[in-house]
Amino acid sequence: MPTGVAMRDVREQLFDAAERVLLRDGPDALTSRAVTTEAGCAKGVLHRHFTDFDAFLTELVRDRIRRLAHQGDLLLGCVGRGAIADNLTGFLTDLFSSVAVAIVGLTISRDGLRARLRSSSPSGVPILTEAVAAIAGYLTAERDRGRLDAGADVDTLALTLIGSAHMLFADRTGTPPSPEAVQRLARSVVPQTSVG
Structure with missing residues (x-):
């Protein structure tokens, strides 16, 4: 994945990606890797905005x-x-x-x-x-x-x-x-x- 490319509205992009994974594959498939892959970003992006995956899910x-x-x-x-x-x-x-x-x-x-x-x-x-x-x-x-x-x-x-x-x-x-x-x-x- 390219690095150094700014993402706009990162939280909303990650939330929308999580929603797509949830709707398509169900709760068991929802992982930080699945979300960031769906969002088209590096896994570290999620962890720069949320302390852990449960914090991300809570905010979602x-x-x-x-x-x-x-x-x-x-x-x-x-x-x-x-x-x-x-x-x-x-x-x-x-x-x-x-x-x-x-x-x-x-x-x-x-x-x-x-x-x-x-x-x-x-x-x-x-x-x-x-x-x-x-x-x-x-x-x-x-x-x-x-x-x-x-x-x-x-x-x-x-x-x-x-x-x-x-x-x-x-x-x-x-x-x-x-x-x-x-x-x-x-x-x-x-x-x-x-x-x-």
Whole structure:
């Protein structure tokens, strides 16, 4: 590999490379060598920016959690508009069509990574915990507008949606669920009181 060539946005290039390896080959294939090879850089580049590989993976997961926060903001922007199930279908599809399923597998398979993430995600599975919070926030806003039953337990509904959607999308090598299947799930878990 050439040396002395400056890389722009090194962290983001390494994160994107790790994501490609995760999506293509799964968590077991994710090594510092695989990431740097995928990024087209020397292995030392990763270690110049991160103290070790678990530190790199921790920042990768945290970066993807920050991206999820943006998706949550977009979902909140849908409050009062369209069908609740359609809004949830879009959020769930975007979430699980991305690297989220692979990130879940990664965090489950690496004890050191989970331990480091506990400082910012003290319970549950990182990324899924944040997705549950985003959905619960959205459902609370819809309930406050009267579009969801006043007695709806939004926390349980959010957990049910994330757990069920994760089961639909869990096989990263299989055929992803159809939009209709995701919408059917959302409609069955969260019936709305009106469309208006």
